[in-house]
Amino acid sequence: xxxxxxxxxxxxxDAFAHRHRLRPFEALPWLIAIxxxxxxxxxxxxxxxxxxxxxxxxxxxxxxxxxGIVTLGHAAFFGTGAYTAGILAxxxxxxxxxxxxxxxxxxxxxxxxxxxxxxxxxxxxxLMQTLVVAAMLVIVAIGLLFDRVLFQAGERYIQRRWGV
Amino acid sequence: VSRQVEQIRxxxxxxxxxxxxxxxxxVYFLIVVxxxxxxxxxxxxVAAFLVGTADTAFKYIAPELGAFFIYALTMAILLWRPRGxxxxx
Numbered sequence: 001x002x003x004x005x006x007x008x009x010x011x012x013x014d015a016f017a018h019r020h021r022l023r024p025f026e027a028l029p030w031l032i033a034i035x036x037x038x039x040x041x042x043x044x045x046x047x048x049x050x051x052x053x054x055x056x057x058x059x060x061x062x063x064x065x066x067x068g069i070v071t072l073g074h075a076a077f078f079g080t081g082a083y084t085a086g087i088l089a090x091x092x093x094x095x096x097x098x099x100x101x102x103x104x105x106x107x108x109x110x111x112x113x114x115x116x117x118x119x120x121x122x123x124x125x126x127l128m129q130t131l132v133v134a135a136m137l138v139i140v141a142i143g144l145l146f147d148r149v150l151f152q153a154g155e156r157y158i159q160r161r162w163g164v
Numbered sequence: 165v166s167r168q169v170e171q172i173r174x175x176x177x178x179x180x181x182x183x184x185x186x187x188x189x190x191v192y193f194l195i196v197v198x199x200x201x202x203x204x205x206x207x208x209x210v211a212a213f214l215v216g217t218a219d220t221a222f223k224y225i226a227p228e229l230g231a232f233f234i235y236a237l238t239m240a241i242l243l244w245r246p247r248g249x250x251x252x253x
Binding site for chain 1: 191202
């Protein structure tokens with residue numbers, strides 16, 4: 001007789017072995033990205049935006065497809081990371097890799113804090129909770145951060161960079 | 165001004181016709197339905213009054229934070245009663 005945890009772990013291993021196996025064509029976006037770095041050196045800003053969008057779509061697939069969490073507020077984490085890196089850069093910390101790590105850590109902290117509260121619900125209620133969290137972060141970003149921090153810092157940056 | 169245009173202008177102050185105007189109101193519809201509870205008429209009716217009054221009141225009390233409190237209120241009510249105020253079990 002097979003106990004319940006054995007069945008669960010067997011199913012999980014099965015899923016990892018078959019469904020979640022890496023396939024060769026999944027390396028295609030990254031190969032294109034590396035190739036674009038050398039082929040189109042004038043379009044690196046556009047390439048970076050495309051890469052960020054690919055990562056954003058993949059992260060939604062991670063949450064929705066693999067973890068099964070139905071969410072309308074996924075952009076909250078995108079925005080949290082972007083604001084973290086943006087505020088750091090505007091205040092003189094322009095190093096990209098550490099900014100990336102700080103952005104990921106900040107978005108993870110927001111996800112951990114809100115997830116601990118709202119992941120107790122399911123269905124439409126969970127959908128609404130994620131939407132509400134994202135809406136609250138939008139108001140915080142517009143009301144508190146944009147006016148007082150980012151706008152002034154952005155003006156300082158423009159003055160320093162281009163002298164206008 | 166023709167009669168038809170007059171009829172259109174009747175609600176234009178409250179719900180102006182702009183591209184994508186429904187998306188802004190969709191959030192309020194979702195809040196009203198989820199707070200009120202699925203599958204009832206009385207629930208969303210009460211929730212619409214509650215959300216509308218609370219939203220306007222909080223926007224008067226703290227204009228800087230705008231609609232922040234209505235989202236916090238929605239979150240609190242849904243944590244307290246996940247099926248809404250009048251939702252069926």
